[in-house]
Amino acid sequence: MRPESRATGQKAASFIEEARRAQIIECAVETFAELGFVATSLARIAERAGISKGVISYHFAGKAELMDQIVEQVYREIAGFVLLRMEGETTATGALRANIRAVAVYMRDHPTHLLALGEIFKNVRTADGKRRYGTAFNEPVYEARAEMFRQGQRSGELRSFDARVMAITVQAAIDEMFAYWVTYPEHDLEAHADELADLFEHATRAEHPGGTADR
Amino acid sequence: MRPESRATGQKAASFIEEARRAQIIECAVETFAELGFVATSLARIAERAGISKGVISYHFAGKAELMDQIVEQVYREIAGFVLLRMEGETTATGALRANIRAVAVYMRDHPTHLLALGEIFKNVRTADGKRRYGTAFNEPVYEARAEMFRQGQRSGELRSFDARVMAITVQAAIDEMFAYWVTYPEHDLEAHADELADLFEHATRAEHPGGTADR
């Protein structure tokens, strides 16, 4: 007998099981990225993986769990990648530049992961019609970046502004850079990232650097 | 006999016909805004309008034409509203501020229209899997704003930067302001808009105002 639900089971999964789960997740990511949320069905994912549709049901409790796994995995992957490349930055401006550049590098190397994440984020809803992964899911990112700005303001490196709005806007700028690049692949992603770093440096830095917060 | 396709017909439509079409479009907008693209079916739209599903088929060639009409109508509405409120602005900075504020006012007054537009934009794809209304649909907006920036750079009002990246980023910042406000309705939209205007003023203005382009 198959376990009541291997997907939610606690037992150590076999090598084969883990490999299959990883393969299915990867194929699902590609399908979401290529066809979009609406056109991505379990049948299409199975087709891309070269397996029967039932295999997905065997390894995952359902489509919802599959998407949960994608979100969790990709999110962790990005966070690790970006945070690693921000280490050692001491100034807020430097940290922000490293942040933007790191995300741009990740975009270039794993565009499908980000596309799939976006499709799932924007379309999955709970039974009551509300977003499953809302803007609220970005809270940690917003708050971390806002805190970075506030620290820069306290040290006098940055001018006075609403740290939260700035944090939100940085994320928006990064996301749109990705969307634009996906539409126009010949667009220079690295140049765009540097331009964004300049943009926000001008937007945030104190008018008379060296002093404390300017007003 | 019903006309071969009233939806695409050229004849002057009757009052009743126009009223029905308008009602259906409005109900469709509300449904897209409230339930999202995935959960919006012709049946649900008809239910909200209190009519039979067949009425939609009678007045529109299909779901695709309905969505086309929504996009066209809302797009025209926004463009007219915003452009009207930018008239008379002579400086790039002033025009940008007026632009951002106007969009914020429109958001406050017609959130469902913008939500529906977003749902349709992000999810409708053609048969070959490509976006029907892609980032390319924003081209006119991007280009107009970029040209505004270039003019400001020529006059020495603005510093040197990539006008296109700046135009894209402004749009992203505005869109995210809306998304954030929808998630947190108590968020102060007007203050956010003013904060954005300040942000981009700092990001774009020349370091030594009064001269010509700075480098």
Place this chain on the structure above:
DNA sequence: CTACTTTCTGGCCATGCGGCCAGAAAGCAG
């Protein structure tokens, strides 16, 4: 009134969906 057009209803259709399962196949332990 009748004759005709416009508008609407209710239901049918083929399609594709996610979920599920009986049993085949494969792998493994004795």
Place this chain on the structure above:
DNA sequence: CTGCTTTCTGGCCGCATGGCCAGAAAGTAG
């Protein structure tokens, strides 16, 4: 080999979808 577990296939189910249509209803002109 046999017996057991894990993994997979192929197909079936109920359901919702967009599109479609026959005919009813409402409106209008003569």
